[in-house]
Amino acid sequence: MAKVLMKGNEAIGEAAIRAGCLNYFAYPITPQSEVAEYLSKRMPEAGGVFLQGESEVAVGYMIFGAAGAGARVFTTSSSPGVSLMSEAISYIAGAQCPAVFVNIIRGGPGLGGILPSQADYFQATKGGGHGDYRLLVMAPASVQEAVEMVMKAFPLAEKYRNPVMILGDGLIGQMMEPVEFPDGLRSEPTNKDDWATNGMDSRNSDKQNLVKSLFLDPKALNDNNLALKAKYDRMKIEEVRYEPYNLDSPYQALIVSYGTMSRVCRTVIDNLKSEGIEVAMIRPQTLFPFPEKAIHDAADVDGCKIVFSIEMSMGQMVEDVERCIKGKRPVEWYGKCGGDVPTPEEIMEIIKERL
Template sequence: MAKVLMKGNEAIGEAAIRAGCLNYFAYPITPQSEVAEYLARRMPEVNGVFLQGESEVAVGYMLFGAAGAGERVFTTSSSPGVSLMSEAISYIAGAQCPAVFVNIIRGGPGLGGILPSQGDYFQSVKGGGHGDYRMLVMAPASVQEAVEMVMTAFPLAEKYRNPVMILGDGLIGQMMEPVEFPEHLRSEPSKKDDWATNGMDTRKSATRNLVKSLYLDPEALNNHNLLLKSKYDRMKQEEVRYESYNAEGEYQALIVSYGTMSRVCRTAIDHLKEEGIEVGMIRPQTVFPFPEKAIHEAASKENCRVVLSIEMSMGQMVEDVERAVMGKRPVKWYGKCGGEVPTPEEIIEVVKEHL
């Protein structure tokens, strides 16, 4: 199939349709409003539903309701909107419903600004809502990767009966790149008859299914949490994804960076190479589960003197990098937020400073 030139936000909308998701609930917010704009046009063409909620709180529960009824559902939002949805995310995780969330992060906290940021790392990876829940969180570095992650997110959400989040910074939503929609990533929705409230007639059952997150009995709630934990442990076993760059040979420093920030780092690494300075990079594609083992091994290489966590946030992922490196090498942070993306020149300076 020929490639099309698409804005990240449009491509994310199209990817959901191509993945077989025909239910989109959302509330507009910069810099992700183009998803809604695009799907307002496209959903009617494929007999899908786009329903704009009166707020992100309402959208979160629209997702919960439709997911509980066994439908494939997704939403897109940006930072403050995701904060409003966080209560519902906790309920959806607690009730074990599959749902896909896309966060096109803008600068925060509070209203912040509309330019790109990665300031919602903690919110997505450590839980923005209450209780012991986790989301599987994937962070694309290109529009094509955003497409593939969105298409993969639906079967993963169903595999774990858990929310999956695509964590993109504002640039992922706003930039344009040529994309294609891999046919092999289209998937059939899983059978949900044994748990979803999808109608007793349709599944010809005499037993009622109940979708809930309420467990008043302490033992039952503990068991429920143990069950959830076993799913998160399984994610750590089976879903870790990362990409390494210039990491085959020896290097003096290791960069850990994700999303579009990692592309700036790549440019910096290429320039440093020309100067004779070798720097490797691990780019987490899943930030939960975090590629701890890969980072530990890469940091342990003989000549590696320092590990740098480079983020468009004030030092969030660096805590996971420190955990992964386990004191083997010094771990340093460099980052900016507010919309100014660190430039390749700045990264080059930072690397040199630490060598």
């Protein structure tokens, strides 16, 4: 298929349809409203469901209801909206339903701003809602990667019966890049007869299916949490994804950066190389599970003096980076969080100063 030039938000909507997801519920919020605008036209064309809910709170539960009934379903939102959906996300994780959430992050806290940010790292990776749950979190660095991650998110959500979150920033949603929608990433929804409330007649059964997160018996609740933990442990083994950059050079410093910020860092690394300074990067593509071993091993090589976590936040991922490195190298954070994306020039200056 030929490449088309598409805005990230629209490409995300199209990717879901191409992946085989025909159910979308959403509430408008900048900077991702184009997804809803695009799908309000495109979903009916594709024979799917589009509904603008009355709030992100309600949308979260529309997703829960639809997912519980066995449908492939997704929504998109931005930071304040995701806060409102976090209640439902906790329930969906507790009830073990598959669903896909896209957060095109804007600056916070509170209303914050509408420009790009990565300040929802904690919310996405450590659980924005209550209880012991995790999301499988993927962070695209280009429109093409956003498309591919959205398409892969649905079978992953079904594999684990767990919500998957795509964590993009405002730029991923707003910019246009050439994209293609790989046919190979289209997938058939899995059979959900053993747990979904799809109606007993639909599955020729007279056994009731329950979708619930309430376990009043302490042992039953502990068992449910153990079952969830087993899934998260399996994700740590099977789903870690990252991209190394310039790791073959004799680098003196390692950058850990993701999403739009990692592209700026790629420019930094190229520019420094031309000045004779070698810096490498690990770009996490999954934020949970986090590429712990890759980061540890990359930091642990001889010659690597320092590790930088460069983020559009006031230092969130840096805590995970420190955890991976176990004190073997100094770890520094650099970032900005108002929508003003750090430039290659200012990052180069910081790195040169420290080396």
